[in-house]
Amino acid sequence: MSNAPAWRRYLRFIRPNAAADLDDELRDHIESTIEELVSRGASPESARAEAMRRFGNVARVRSEVERIDATHQRRTDRLAALESLWYDVRHGARGLRRSMAFTLVAVISIALGVAANATIFSVVNAVLLRPIPGTHADRLVRVYHNHHSPFEWSELAWLRDRATHFDAVVGERYLAMAFRAAPDANPERIHTSYVTRGFFPMFGVRAALGRTFDLDERSDAGATATVAISYAFWQRRFAGDSAILGRRIFLGDHPVTVVGVIDPQFRGSVIGWMPDVFVPLALVPVLTGQSLDDLGGSFYTSARLGAGVDRRVAEAELNGAMAQLVKTDTTRYGGDVRLDHVRGVNAEERAGAVAGSVFLMAVVGMVLLIACTNVANLLLGRAARRRTEIGVRLAIGASRARLVRQFLVESLLLSALGTAAGFGIAWFITRLLPAALPAEAGLGNDYLAPDGRVIAFTALLCLGTTVVFGLLPALRATSPNLAGMFKGDDAPQTGRRSRRGALVVVQASMCVLLLALASLFLRSLASSQTVDPGFRADGVVDVHIDLGLLGKSGDPRPAFQRILRQASAMPGVTSATLAAVVPLSGSNMETRVTPEGVVVRSRQDSPLVYFNVIMPKFFTTLRTPIVRGRELSESDISTSSRVAIVNETAVKRMFPSGDAIGKRFHWGGADGETYEVIGIARDANYVMPGESPKPTVYLPLGPAERMDMTLQLRTSADIASVRTAVWAILRQEAPTLPPPEVVRMVDDMSITLLPVRAGAVLLGAFGAIALVLAGAGIYGVASYSVATRTKEIGIRAALGATRMGIVRMVVWENGRRVAIGAAIGLAVTVGLAAALGHILYGVQAVDPIVLGSVLVVVAMVAMLATLGPAWRAARADPVSSIRES
């Protein structure tokens, strides 16, 4: 080898051809053998044959060597790639450390954006995406009845007995009950879940302490009364004392024995429920004295499909069973059965939850976009300062792809830091959030805690943001324009200026959009305070009474009449009534009615009306005028008269031809029970403050009505004394009833404003973040543009431009972009506000005061952000700034 020319060894740098090398290597071997054999006297043909024989199978050797080399090559390439990536990471980290201010601003921007997104997504996750924990979660389904959740017990039992495609079909019924920790302890109101046979096994729920139970409704009806309590209730009410096992507690008037504490992860089968005590449905006859068949009730039903069973097949089976049931009693049963997944809230609540989620995600998405824009801005400025370095590297042959990758790695580092910080903030907020909600909700600390899904989402955000804010600057910075770079020419090109300008436009538009929406929500909140709902809520106190807490049922009227009589006589009370629904408190009831004599040809002939169930003095207490006829009397209640009071809109809708007093209508279709109109009340809001008047019908409490009513008192007494006084009255009815919940009517009504209030708070917070971020962004662009134009500004100054003139120039340049952005933001706001019309009452989409004040705020922030740089530009010494450059 010593006689080989030295250049030969460099051949492979020019021609790195592994296949040719291997050819050469093997050929050398075989030809050397042939030459040796020939030199010993063999003929060339026999020599070749012998050489091949000695060598063996050439093709096999070649392919084996190629395989070995290729494997090695792959490993080497991977290592090299990792090494160069590691180099980029270290290089990037060094760069970021060197410019701490830049890094901090960028990381904080991203952190705020990511925190907003991760927080909202955590909520969306808990409300919409997270499945009920349990084994075989993929086979769990929710069983819906006519697109609503609840089934009656008889329906559930019927379906369960005929379901062959299922491992289990179970139901849960959630209701409030009176609870006592000991026979002589004060009663409290708690939430219980009655669960059917197979409930805990189907969800794979274990006991955290003691055991669960599994009782059959038929065979175990006489079983010992055993219950299990939720982990949260155990902690809250019994301070986590393990002596709870075997302890007797009281539900209603009946002792039951606690045999277990349920796994803290499990909070019932429906999102939003927080059962304190799980009770076997088999105990109903013992606890309530009712037979199961009389129970009716609303059972939220879940099921686990058998292994490998198609959901549609299972659904068809249940529908078949339902059809059989309908045949047994066509007036009582009906409707179809549908199976759906058990992720998030139930189907009937899903549409609203999805809409809210989409809206909020869009809002925080905008905040993140503003943050990304900021970082892109910063990166563009930074890249501009590195133009000379980049030019040199491109000139000596660094590939553009390599440089772009280096920029992206740096961006990824920023993004990772920001995302980590943002995730930390979100984690913190999601821990605090449940505590901020009413304790009644009973959400555990970890209810909204980020799980794997949230972590994956945040990681995606990290990558996404990297591309959004990193790619443009990276491409921009490495665009091959060597000449300009070498000249050290930092004069901004129009391209870059307009691109940075475009970022300001984007930020301003989104900032205006968020703030304007926030203001519309606030405005709506304010106007809802001034709107006249058609009744006077101030001075009214609501006492929520539930005679069903003891588990008994029956005709509630005598008890409610006695309670109302005594409550009316309480000191300070000027008027008292009982109503099933407090107007504007978040619930309502609807039905169809058919005016007497009308032939029903279409649904139009049976209008849909709101209704409420009330007792005497309802209109007096709420100060809604009765315009004709009279209010309900005590005897209307006692004698179960079929009378009704209707509002003015109902009169127009149901009896357009004249006086409604004395007219009659059917409940539901023309074959429904008949009610006679005895009074006409002024229109009043029922569901939303400021809503357009809806036909509403008021009926007297009947014998088979609800056990829970709200006592409404117009009184000068304070909440605490009302509570004590009414509790005393209640205990005359049943000594073990817990103290009632008492709130001012205006507080009861605040729930209707919850979406608006939440919207105002969230949008306000996100809008404020957006404003700060956009302000920082505008400041960055302005300072950069001033810094790169010192020469131009110097020349202008030398040519006689005044300081004010220069300030005006700089401010105007940015002001124009902000103005364009603001205009876009306004246009989008107007479009969106129309879509939000159904929650934003009392507000026009184009509200000049709201939109104007938002514009003023944004303009002021933009002004502040540009004044500093503009002033700096104006104060620069023209001579030195020209000479420097």
Next chain:
Amino acid sequence: MPTRDVDLIQGTLNVLILKTLSWGPMNGYAIGQWVRDTTAGDIDLEEGALYPALHRMEHRGWIESEWAMSENNRRAKYYKLTPAGRRMLRARTESWERLVSAVGKVLHANPRRA
């Protein structure tokens, strides 16, 4: 020609190659020659089997290669031992000798008590 009466397992082939290269850089052909000549034909390896072994050992860093022109003016690849290869050879030689002496002792042992 003698038949293959020694079954060359991978590890043995590696040691043979390392030992051969300890005398100096060689191409694959020369390595094959050397092994055959030294063992007087007792080990007649299929010469093609050298190459997978050579490439594998090169990737492991026991040997390295260089292209040069051979005496016949052909492009030939010459392998030489690296320090790591030299250490490997020493270690393998020792363990081989230990094995041989141990096996030898057993094979030549006489029953102590008959």
